[in-house]
Amino acid sequence: MQKTILHIDLDTFYVSVERLNNRYLQNKPLLVGGTGDRGVVAACSYETRGFGVHSGMPMKMAKELCPEAFVIRGNSGEYSKHSDIVTEIIKEEVPLFEKSSIDEFYADLTGMDRFFGSYKFSGELRKRIIKETGLPISFGLSANKVVSKVATNEAKPNNHLKVDEGFEKSFLAPLSVKKIPMVGDKTYQILRNLGLRQVRTVQEMPIHVMQRVLGKNGGIIWKRSNGIDNTPVIPFCERKSISTERTFTRDTIDVVKLKGILIAMTENLAYQLRRGEKLTACINVKIRYSDFNTYSKQLRIPYTSADHILIPKVLELFRTLYNRRLLVRLIGVRFSHLVTGNYQIDLFEDTEETLNLYNAMDTIRKRYGDKSVLRAAGMDAKTIGRMNNPFDGRPPVVLAHRKQ
Ligand SMILES: [Mg+2]
Numbered sequence: 499m500q501k502t503i504l505h506i507d508l509d510t511f512y513v514s515v516e517r518l519n520n521r522y523l524q525n526k527p528l529l530v531g532g533t534g535d536r537g538v539v540a541a542c543s544y545e546t547r548g549f550g551v552h553s554g555m556p557m558k559m560a561k562e563l564c565p566e567a568f569v570i571r572g573n574s575g576e577y578s579k580h581s582d583i584v585t586e587i588i589k590e591e592v593p594l595f596e597k598s599s600i601d602e603f604y605a606d607l608t609g610m611d612r613f614f615g616s617y618k619f620s621g622e623l624r625k626r627i628i629k630e631t632g633l634p635i636s637f638g639l640s641a642n643k644v645v646s647k648v649a650t651n652e653a654k655p656n657n658h659l660k661v662d663e664g665f666e667k668s669f670l671a672p673l674s675v676k677k678i679p680m681v682g683d684k685t686y687q688i689l690r691n692l693g694l695r696q697v698r699t700v701q702e703m704p705i706h707v708m709q710r711v712l713g714k715n716g717g718i719i720w721k722r723s724n725g726i727d728n729t730p731v732i733p734f735c736e737r738k739s740i741s742t743e744r745t746f747t748r749d750t751i752d753v754v755k756l757k758g759i760l761i762a763m764t765e766n767l768a769y770q771l772r773r774g775e776k777l778t779a780c781i782n783v784k785i786r787y788s789d790f791n792t793y794s795k796q797l798r799i800p801y802t803s804a805d806h807i808l809i810p811k812v813l814e815l816f817r818t819l820y821n822r823r824l825l826v827r828l829i830g831v832r833f834s835h836l837v838t839g840n841y842q843i844d845l846f847e848d849t850e851e852t853l854n855l856y857n858a859m860d861t862i863r864k865r866y867g868d869k870s871v872l873r874a875a876g877m878d879a880k881t882i883g884r885m886n887n888p889f890d891g892r893p894p895v896v897l898a899h900r901k902q
Contacts, residue, residue: 500663502607502616502639503731504592505646506624508584509634509655511601512541515580516570518632527567531557536849540572544655556850574777574801578837583631585734591623597734599775604643606731617660624658640666644727647679666725671698678722680715688712697723740767740776743830749788751825757813762876763831764805764812766868771803771833772860778803778833783815786828795819801837804856805873808833 508514512530517523527545532538537557549564561569581600588595588603595605607616620637627635638649640661648670653659661669670678675697676686692711694700700708700723708716721727742763750756760783771778782796795815802808812831820826859871 499608501641502610503641503643503646504603504605504607504616504620504637504639505643505650506588506603506605506620506627506635506637507647507650507654508601509636510541510543511581511633512572512577513543514633515577518580519576523568523570527564529557529560529564529567529569530572531560531569532849533557533569533571534849536851538850538853542567574837578777578801580631580633584627584633584635587627587630588623589734591626594731595734596731603734604646604731607639621658642666642725642727643729643731644679644722645669645725648673648677651677667701670723670725671696671701673697675700675719675723678719680722681719685712685715685719700724737774737776738836739832739834740770740778740836741782741830741832742767743784743828745786745828746826749825749827751823753820756820756826756829757816758876759829760812760816760831761809761873763829764809765873765876767831767833768803768805768808769860769863769868771836772856773864776803776836777801778808779835779837780833781808781811781815782832782834783812783819784828784830784832785816785819785826787822788825788827790827792828793819798835804852806852809873 513528516528516530525545526543527549528543529539529546529551530542531540531553535558539551539553539555539557539560541553542551542560546560546564546567551560551564551567557569561567577600584601585597585603588605592605592607593610595603597603607619610616610619617639620639624635624637627633634656636650636654636656637658638646638651638653638661639658640646640649641663645661645666649659649661652673673696675681675689675694678697681689688711689695689700694703700720703720705717705720708720710716712719744759744763770776778799779801780796780798782794784792784794786792795818797811797815799807799811816829862871
């Protein structure tokens with residue numbers, strides 16, 4: 499059956515929220531991000547783009563390129579709040595939607611109405627969001643997620659675009675290959691070196707050539723370039739906490755081992771947070787002794803998903819908690835008070851090196867599995883980890899023969 503997929507995306511989200519709170523910043527060049535010496539640009543207004551500024555670049559470089567820009571340190575709580583308001587509106591209007599990031603949504607409007615009806619509906623939804631939040635937002639409508647996302651990006655800022663059924667290929671043809679989702683800087687360079695600048699050129703190539711040069715990704719890029727995409731909209735579900743615990747087959751008093759397990763647990767949970775674009779503001783550590791008495795302690799912290807902040811706090815809680823000289827039967831870690839947010843938001847004062855380190859570790863984990871990169875201190879705790887993403891709305895995968 500022909501599908502109707504809506505992609506909806508808030509324009510320069512952090513910038514727009516800052517402007518909502520300070521009208522003076524309207525139409526002025528604005529940079530949001532780390533204001534420290536080695537901070538990174540998390541978002542930049544359209545006014546700065548002509549100067550070559552883009553998100554992810556060092557703040558220092560952005561300031562040199564655009565010295566007249568206002569620089570603001572981001573506020574993750576404020577962004578989460580506005581993101582929630584938009585989510586609530588969409589939830590009221592659309593039965594099936596996916597929240598793919600703090601400021602981006604997909605909705606499956608298939609069968610909701612005839613195609614023209616869906617377009618009208620999308621326009622009204624957009625108007626309602628603008629009216630109730632004051633935030634500019636754009637949308638794209640087409641038969642699949644990829645084409646709709648590209649359409650949104652073409653429509654921006656503060657506009658909308660519909661790609662009619664059967665016109666996906668011709669809509670994409672004149673665009674730069676850079677516009678295809680998943681074509682990053684590196685892939686773009688490879689494609690350029692092959693003489694592939696326009697989507698049209700990719701469309702005209704046989705798929706196996708792309709596969710030979712870029713492997714599996716080459717095939718996906720070819721399909722996307724041809725407007726082919728069958729990925730489903732994954733229903734959004736709010737998750738308020740994430741936790742892991744372990745019961746020992748033999749009770750233990752080995753503190754080094756216990757700490758190693760706690761580190762591995764924290765590292766894994768923090769990765770789950772980052773993968774789901776979540777931040778936590780509350781840590782809870784639980785301990786059960788061999789006499790079955792259970793104790794737990796929690797600590798409120800500023801929003802984060804960074805291992806190097808969470809691990810010392812977890813160990814600190816464990817130190818204050820573990821005060822009986824008894825064998826331990828179970829330990830567990832829980833993160834709660836979760837909000838949606840990219841961890842870069844929380845590391846506004848962090849350096850480019852730290853961000854690159856986390857990105858590199860998580861890229862390796864995405865490709866080779868959760869346990870492909872570990873802290874040495876947690877290496878003995880081999881069975882920590884889960885294979886599924888707890889935030890994508892899918893039911894958890896039950897691991898058979900999972901050793902406790
Ligand atoms: Mg956006």
